Amino acid sequence: MTRQTHDHAAEQAVLGAALLAPHVVGDLAATLNPEDFHRPAHAVLWQILIDRHAAGQPVDPITIAAYLTESGDLGKVGGAAYLHTLMQATPSAANASHYAGIVADHARRRQVVELGAQLAQLATSGADVADVVAAGRSMLDTATGGGWPTLIPLGTGRHLPAFPAEALPGWVADMAFAVAEFTQTPVDAAGSIALAALSTAAGGRAEVEVRGSWREPTNLYTVVVLPPGSRKSAVFAAMIGPLLDAERRLVELARPAIVEAELAAKVAGKTAERAANAAASSDDRGALLAEASAAAQEAAEVIVPALPQLVADDITSETAAALLAAQGGRLAVLSPEGGIFATIAGRYSGTPNLEVFLKGHAGDMMRVGRLSRDANHVDRPALTLGLAVQPEILRDIAQMPGFRGLGLLARLLFAVPVNTVGWRNVDVDPVPASVAATYAANLTTLVLTLADWTDPAVLPLTPDANARVLDIQRAVEPRLRPGGPWGHIVDWGSKYTGAVVRIAGLIHLGEHLRDGWGKPIDAATLDRAALIGEYYAAHALAAFDDMGADPTTRNAETILGWIERTGTTAFTKRDLYRAVKSAQFANVADLDGPLGVLDAHGYVRQLDPPARSAKGGRPPSPSYLVHPDVHRPAGTVHALDAHRRAA
Template identity: 65%
Template sequence: MTRTPPHDIAAEQAVIGSVLLAPRLIADLARVVQPEDFYRPVHAELWRVLTRLHAAGEPGDLIAVAAHLADLGSIGRLGGVPYLHTLIAAVPTTANGPHYARIVAEHARRREVADLGSRLTQLAGSGADTEDVLAAGRAMLDAAPAQAWPDPIPLSARRAPRPFPVDALPSWVAEMVAAVAEFTQTPADLSGCIALAALSTAAGGRAEIEIRGSWREPANLFTVVVLPPGSRKSAVFTALVRPLLAAESVLIERTRPAIVEAELALRVAAKAADRAANAAAAAVDAGGRDRLLADATAAAMAAETITVPALPRLVADDVTSEQAASLLAEQGGRLAVLSPEGGIFATLAGRYSGAPNLEVFLKGHAGDMLRVDRRSRPAEHVDRPALTLGLAVQPEVLRDIAQMPGFRGKGLLARILFAVPENTVGRRRIGADPIPGAIADAYAENLTALVVGLAGLAEPAVLPLSSAANERMLAIERDTEPRLAPSGTWAHIVDWGSKYAGAVARIAGLLHLAEHLPSGPDEPISAVTFEQATAIGAYFAEHALTAFDDMGADPLVDDARHVLAWIERSQTERFTKRDLFTALSRGRFRKAADLDPVLNLLVAHGYLRPAPAPERRGAGRAPSPGWLVHPEVLRPAGTVQPISAGRAS
C-alpha cells in the first residue's frame, strides 16, 4: 500500500507543546497517547523523554527538557532548541491538550487498522486458500487491541482552575491569608479574595493607577467567591473584615472633634442668621431695612457654607442602590459592600423596588460621575465614586445572577473578578492551629495604617507605572486582544475580557500600596509588583472561564449539556440524529441542522462516536446518521467521577 498512513503532525506538535507549556498536563495526556502513537519518530522520542522526566519527578518545562536533551547529546538530532520553540508556537491553547492527544491516538488506531488491511491484502494475493485467508483475518481481528474509549474531555476543560497565588500578595497580607485559610480549613481562594477586597476598601476612592495618557483605573475591585453552604465563609469574613471596622473606629475618633466643632459653628451661625433676619424684619425705615437685609443674607450664606462631616463608614452589608448612592455621597465617594452572602444581587435585581437598579454599582466600579436627584431629598453628587464589592455566594446564586435582567447586558458581570475554588468540606482537618497573634496584629495594624494614611488625602493619589511595568502592561494587552476575537478563547466572555487588563492594573495598584507603606503614593508601580498582579490576574482569568461556563455563557456548551442530560435520562447506548431531534424541545433546536455543531462538539470531546452507517437498501432517503455513547455517560450517578466536573487540564 502506497497511501500515506493516517496522521496529524499539527496535533502531535500541539500535544508536546502543551506539555512544554503546562507540564502538569503530562499525567492526563499520557493516559491517552503513548510514544508509539506518534507518527514522527522525533515526536515519539520527545514524548518518551517527557514521560520519563515526569516519572522521575523532574520538571518538564522547555528549559528543563532542553537541558536534559543536551546532557543526553540528542538535542541536535531532535531539532534543537528552535524546534522546541516551534512545538510551543503550535499550541493555540493548552486547555485543548486532551483533545489534541485524542486526535493523535485516533490516528494511531487507524494506522493499526490500515496495517491489518495490508497484511490481509498480502495474504490474499499470495495464493493461499480463501478459507485460510478468512481464518487468518479473524485471528488478526481477535488479536487486534479493541479501540478503547479514552476518558471524555470535560465540556469545559477549566473545571479545576489554579489555586489562589498567595505568594503574590505582600508578606503581611499573604501571612494572614494563609493563617486564616489554615485555621478555618477553607481554600486560600476565599481569604485571598476577601483580603483583596479589604485592600480595595482601604484604597478605594483614594488612589488611581495611571497607565498611559488619560487612561486611569481607580483602585477598587469587585470580587465574588463561589462556595457551597457550610464552607465557613462567615468565619473568614470576620477575620479579614474586622480590622476594617477597627480602622473605621479610628477614623471616627479622629473625625469626632471636627464634627463637634462644625455642629457648634453651625448652631452659632444659624442663630446669628436668625437674629439678623429678625432685625431686618423689625426695621422701620427702608434704608436701615436694606442694610439689615444684606447682613441677614450674608449671615444665612455663612451658615450654609458650614458642613458637618458625616461619621466615617467604610463597610456596608446588604444595601439598596439608593442607600449605596447616599452613603457614597456622604462618605466622599468611598464605600465597600462586604458580605458572606449574595443577597445584594437580589436587591439590585429589584427585590424591593420591582425593577433592577444597577447604575450605582456600574458607575461605582468605573469611577464615573454619579448624580442622584430625588423629590424628597437634596440632589446627591459624587464626582469619582469608588465602590468595593466583596462577596461569597453559593453556586445557585451564581447561576441565578446570569438570568437577572441587565446583569450581563449592562456589564455588571463583566466587572466582577470571580473565584470558583475547590470545596474542602469533608476533607477539613480537625483542630487546626489558630491564627498566630503576631500575624493578626500585623495585618490589623498595616490595614489601619493604609486606611488612615489615605483618608487624609484631599485628592486621590496617582500611581504611575514604571517603564518596565508599562511594558508588562502592553504585553498583557497584546496577549489579551487575540483571545477576544470571534474565534478566540474568550469570545464568549468578551465583555469580561475587555476589562481584564484594567483589572490587572487595579490589582497592581493595591499590591503597591500595601507593599510600600507609607510611601506608596509617592512611588511608581514597579515591574516586580506588576508581575505579582499578573499572576493574580491569570488566576482570575481561569476562574472567570469556569464561572461563566457555570452560568451558561457559551450557548453551544449549554446545548451540549442539554443533549448529555437527555442521553443520561434515556440511557440510550446508540441513537440517530432523527431520534435526538424528535426527543428534544423545538424551543431549543428549531431544525435538525441546529444539532450539528452540538454533536460535533460532543464527538470532539469524546462523549460520542459516529456509528457505522447501516447498509442502504433500495431507493429512498438515506438513513439518519447515528452515534455511539461513551459508557461513562450511562453509568449510574456516584459510580464514577461526574462528567460535568471532569479532571483538571
C-alpha cells in the same frame, strides 16, 4: 525491585533529537503522543513540535523559542536555556526512534498501572464479580490499544487553579493562608476577601497611571462562590474585622471636627434667624435684609462632616449613592451573603438600579439626589464589593435584567473554589496571634495613611512595568475574537487588563504602607498581579459557563466534582447515588442524564453489563470506568488544551 514508569532522560533525548533533526518529528508523531510524556513541560513542547511540523513551520530552537515567547509559554517549558539543555542531553539524533520507544513503553506501563488501580477499586466497591471480570477485559483492550477518546470539556470549571495568595503582600498572604487553614476553607475565599479589604483601604484614595490619560482606580468587585455551610461568615469576620476597627479609629479622629462643625452650624443658624427676625420687624428693611441674607448664606455654607464609614452590608442602590456622597466617594459593600444582588435588581422598588454600581467601579462622575438639598456630584466614586454567594445566586443574577447587558457582570472578579465540606480537618490550630496582629496593624495603617487624600494619589508605572501591561494587552486581544477562548465573555475580557493593573496597585500599596504614593509600581509587582489575573480569568470562564449551563450539564459537573475530589477511578451507579444523593439527585434515575453527558464527553465509560443469571434476582448495578486524564495534574491538561486551542 520496582521498576520506574518514566524515564525523563529518554524524554529529553526525544525532544533534543527533534530540535537537532526536525525531519524525525513526522516519523515519531505517528507513534508518540504528547500524553505519553511523564513530565508536563515535555508534553507541552512535544505537542508544539508536532503541530508546527504538521503545518510546515520550522521547529529549530531559535524559532521555537521565539514562538514560545510570543505565546507566553516559554516559562512553562523551562525557558530558552532548557531547549539547549535538551539538545545537549541527546547522545545521537539518529537514535530518536529508540528513545521514543522507551518513552512509549513507559507510557503503556503507566497506563497499565492506572487501569490496575481502577480494577482494584472496582473489585472492592461491591460491584458484581461478573462486572469486575468484564471490566478487566475492557481494561486489557484499552492497555493494548483500545485507548480512551480525547476529553471534550464540559466547560472550564474543571481543574481550576487555586488562588495564588503568595502573590499578595507577605503580611496579607500570611493571614489568608492562616485563616484558610483555621476555617478549613479554600484559600480562594480568604484571598479574594483580602483583596476586597485592600480595596476598601485604598479605593478612592489612589489611582494607577498607565499611560496617557489612562488611569485605573484601585477598587475591585470580588465575588466568591461557595455553597451553604462552608464557613463564609467566619472568613469574612477574620479578614474584614480590622477594617471595622480602623473605621472606629477614623470616627474617633473625626469626632472633634464634627462637634466643632455642628456648633458652628448651630451658631450660624441662630445668627441668621436673628437677622431675619430683625429685618422682618424693621421699617427700614434694606440694609437688614442684606445682613440677613449674608447670615443665611454663611449658615448654609457650614458643612457638618458625616461620621466616617468604610463598610456597609446589604444596602439599596439609593443608600449606596448617598453614602458615597457623604464619604467623599469611598465605600465598601462587604457581605458573606449575596442578597444585595436581589436588592439592586429591584426587590423593593421593582426597578433595577445599577448606576451606582457601574459608575462606582469605573470612577465616573455621579449625581446624587437628596431630599432636602440640590443634587450633589461625586466626582470620583470608588465603590468596593466583596461578596460570597451561593451557586444558585450566581445562576440567578445571570437572569436579572441588565446585569449582563449593562455590564455589571463584566466588572466582577469571580472565584469558584472547590468546596471543602466533608474533607475538613477538625483539629487545627487557630490563626497565630502574631499573624493576626500584624495583619490588623498594617491594614489600619493603610487606611489611616490614605484617609486624608481628597484627590487620589497617582501611582505611576516604571517603564518595565508599562511594558508588562502592553504584553498583557497583546496576549488578551486575540482571545476576544469571535470563536476565541474569551469570545463569549468579551465584555469581561475587555476589562481584564484594567483589573490586573488595579490589583498591581493594591499589591504595591500593601508593600509600601506609608509611602506607596511616592514610589512607582515595578515590573515584579505587575507580574504578581498578572498571576492573580490569570486565576480570575480561569474562574470567570467557569462562572460564566455555570451561569449559562443547562441543569443536566450542571449535574454532570457535580458528579465530575465528586470523582475528582475522591480520586475515584471506577464506580458503580449504586455507589455514586449513595455518595451524591440530595435534592439535586432525589432518585437513581436522576443520574441517567448527567452520566450520559459524562460518557458523551469521554469522562466515563460504562462497562458492558454481565449476562443475567438464569436464577433471576436483582440485576447488578451498572459500572463505570473514569478517564485517566481526569486525575492527571491540572497543569498538563491545561497547557495541552490551551496550545491546541491556539493552534
